[in-house]
Amino acid sequence: MSRGRAKRRLAEDFADPSVMGLEQIRAEIAELVRADELSARRWACEVPDCDGLPHAGWLHRHARAAQRRPGWLWTVWMMLTGRGWGKTRTAAEAVREWAQTPGLQIVVVAKNATLVRDICFESPKSGLLAVIPPDQVAKYNSSLGDTVLKLKNGTVIRGFGAETPDNLRGWAFDKAWMDEYAAWSRHTAQEVYDMVWFCLREAEMPQVVISTTPKPLPHVKKLYERGRAQEQRAREGGDPPRVVLTRGHMRENDANLSPAARAELEEDYAGTRLGRQELSGELLEDVEGALWKGWMLEVEGFRPRREHLPDMQRVVIGVDPATKSHEDADMTAFTVAGRAFPIETLYGDDRPRGYLLHAEQDRYTPTGAMRRAAQLYHEHQADCVVIEANNGGEYLPALLEQVDPTVNWRIVHATRGKRARAAPAAQLYEQARVSHVGPARVFAELEGQMTTFVGQGETEDSPDLLDSAVWALWDLFLDPAMPPPRGGDDQRLSGRR
Template sequence: MLWFCLREAPSPQVVISTTPKPLPHVKRLVERGRRPGSTVVLTTGRTEDNRANLSPAALAELDSEYGGTRLGRQELDGVLLEDVEGALWKQWMFEVEGFRIARTAVPPLDRLVVAVDPAVTTTDSADLTAFTVAGRSYPLEQMYGGDYLPALLTEVDPTVPCRVVHATRGKSARAAPVAMLYEQSRISHAGPPRTFAVLEEQMTTYVGASEAEEKSPDLLNSCVWALTDLFLDASAPGAPAGAQDRRLHGRR
């Protein structure tokens, strides 16, 4: 529509200043700007380049929120984050309105789960023992290392409800329905981007290759288990019989 406003100018020119979010129209402009002889000229800059003109307090807050994260490369460094071919999660899923909320804005939860993807070794190269805490806010009611967790929880507090689940499908097949929840904007991350930096990096780069080709995504695994239990597993506690599809209705 912008071009309709410029059609009477003898030599129309437009300056667009924006954070390079991976949206289709932004990608098209960037692709045009990379072609030799294109009429689109790309000029990029980092927040750091403009430090002399910016508030030190604001810069400190931005660095605290975004520094060292994948999203920070976009917001602070002006980098267009390209999607990894074959990855189930796309960067735009983290950009939709309402995806990031403050922890103080989390609504009352009717059910809360903690999913654990346990490490099987203690070497320097071992995976993390990954924990994901996930909650549901609308009213609806054999991995290695799996044996020791119930015993450990019982020893600490025998009243804590615990359920051991075993994988019957590959990681990519388990993750696909959870990625769809993100695609439908049904999931929010509560807290600053830094909190979820490693998880979101795993989400946007994991393509489901074999263990020999791709490191097991520990945080992603625990997140998939948590959200599957909350939204997709009709046998989970609190899930009404035959209500699996209906449980997907709602924001979170």
């Protein structure tokens, strides 16, 4: 029934106002308003391919077809979608529908206790308090670390942070919502997921809805592979999947997004590896044999803001030069990298970390390349320019001195294959000791080279940006003449070499 029809129906049921008392008129109006509010809170219509926009019988915006809960018996519904697709609202609506059953115990888990409260419960447009009618709420406690929503029908919804798995011990729940599962710490995420399922062990019909932007992390990929295998069996005539995967692009929700914000996101991410993940909702697959795996670029703290960085102990400019400058020649690549000790240590790891501050490549004449290296040297207050001198590039330091005699330089020679040289640098990423600082677009080409580089000799394109990054990291971390530990005096660059 449409909101308009509901109003007319109630109006027809009015008694003659001339014989009604004031309180009776107020009660009738209150009932009309309540019916209108309830109609506007409806979420899922039955139009097969509905786009969620108003139509006959549904005069408000509501669920698109992809946002409806699966219509068969499932245990996990995993929404792997781009930013702005509407996954938080969809999950909150699923919890609201569950909560209509009296006496249920529902758990909501997010990355930390603050996000549980601020996003899952109190988000003005998509939180539980926004979708559950106020007259159904008996009590809401929003103290940090103890977020609890109690409904008048006896259903209780509790919020937990995913930082400490043991906080879930001893609880028993019927349903669960896990928000931004891919953002949880990779050190605890799988254990928290398992703990939630232990909490569901006595449920009559246990179900978990997961809302997340996908990241190629082990705990996400494990569940994703289960869902894909079950989808394949269903296509071959087997049972419907119990782990249901819903994928979606940000553009599917254009009608509810700010055009200005959408344009900004497209500007930052479109055409990048990160854009495929953050906008398109793709779970990026690893290339077999690649040294860099996708999860290495998604660990917590991988993309810090520049203002949050510690003081750099050293900064270097890694240069992978092209020896020719015609239009089909290789690019000259530059990577700016720093080395510092973290302000805060995670899991007792107080080793120095690497920070890639900038990466670029273009075609230059040899003199132009050295001029650009000098510019980056001064712009980033670097200690040294590290130049690969293979393929006849030994003359480049002389050019650099002509361009700017104040620049310290160091020349390096490749004595091993690209894969053997890159492997130790990849291990630094595997240890979560390297971060990329700045807009994702700056590192899009470099990250693409990292995640696709296998090292198959002459059959594989030369990864110029990757080479420049490897040279910079070798100088900062892997050279036998590394600077001394924290507080030491680095004498390596007292003169040019």
